[in-house]
Amino acid sequence: MENRIKPLEDACKNYEEDLVLYHYAETDASERAAIEQHLAQCLRCRNFVEDLGRVLPQMSLKPELPQAFWDNYFRETVAKLDDQAARQNWWQRWLAPMNSWLVPTFGTVAIAVFAIALMIQKGDFNATSETASGQIPAEVLVDSNQLEFFKSMEILESLSTLEEQDSAKPERKTSYIENGPVQVVA
């Protein structure tokens, strides 16, 4: 067989796809006639078809396996099919008595799950609100600090007011002399 090392010429672009189909005998009579007419006058396309006819059949060679392989293959496959059928039957037998109440049961369970999910979600909302209150924004914190500050200021003011009042008022004296503590109010 000739081994052409030089790059091959391609087929005519308009015919390339048709030539592949021609090789596989996938053309109808009229297409075949048109291709053969072209091949009669085009060396490039003739070489192309010749190459396809040489290379492609060689790619379809199959491994030659002994009959024992196929016998074993068949036995194995049938055994696997039997196993699969047995498993399916087991499940069918198991599920058969449940068929009458399977749908209502699943419906009830689904509703119950939905209800529980709703309750949990509601619980989450509470938790979220608690969390929200625990996480006070900085602006609010500043405001609250200021509030505390003003409260303390009020207290201080109150204290000074009281002191002024106290200084204005007669001094409240507690006498422990002789008769025990006696509040003396002027």
Place this chain on the structure above:
Amino acid sequence: MESSKDLGDEELVTLCQQGQGHYFDVLVRRYMEKAFHIAYDFTRNKETAKDLSQDAFLRAYANIKRFDGRSSFYTWFYRIVVNLCLDHARRSGRVFWESLDKAPEEPGGQRQLVDTQHQPDQEAIAGEASRRANATLESMPNKQRTAFLLRNQEGLPIADIAKVMKTTEGTVRVYLHRAVATLRQSLVEFV
């Protein structure tokens, strides 16, 4: 009385659908070689091809009631085989490159693309051509590769390949042409 071996695919499928599952064994016997060869074309590994093709029979049997007869049984079944092979290729990342450098598993296992009968020095070229052809097939887009393997290796008509691939015949023609052009381009020095 008609033997079960003489029954057509559709009759056997109907019997299986009616609960007579043992008729599926006839379909296994009928299609096991084709199924194995398709899987082998995709995987180039005998054990993997055996597992995948047997798995295809199991899936076909498990879903036999879903077969509605709109297509023929064998195009439906080949589709299962091809999908399993493509799925296997995806999962394994198409790591078949190692096997390309190994000796063929059995006679005829590796495609010999150059005739070495009369020129012993051509054996190296044949080996290289085979490796390159396999590598090109592996790197092809799945649809092109599927169209090529089903047509070239399994001899399915384009009309049936279109049914297996659930596409039009025109699209299969395009896939086939592109696959052949790519292969030919990769083997241009060896043809």
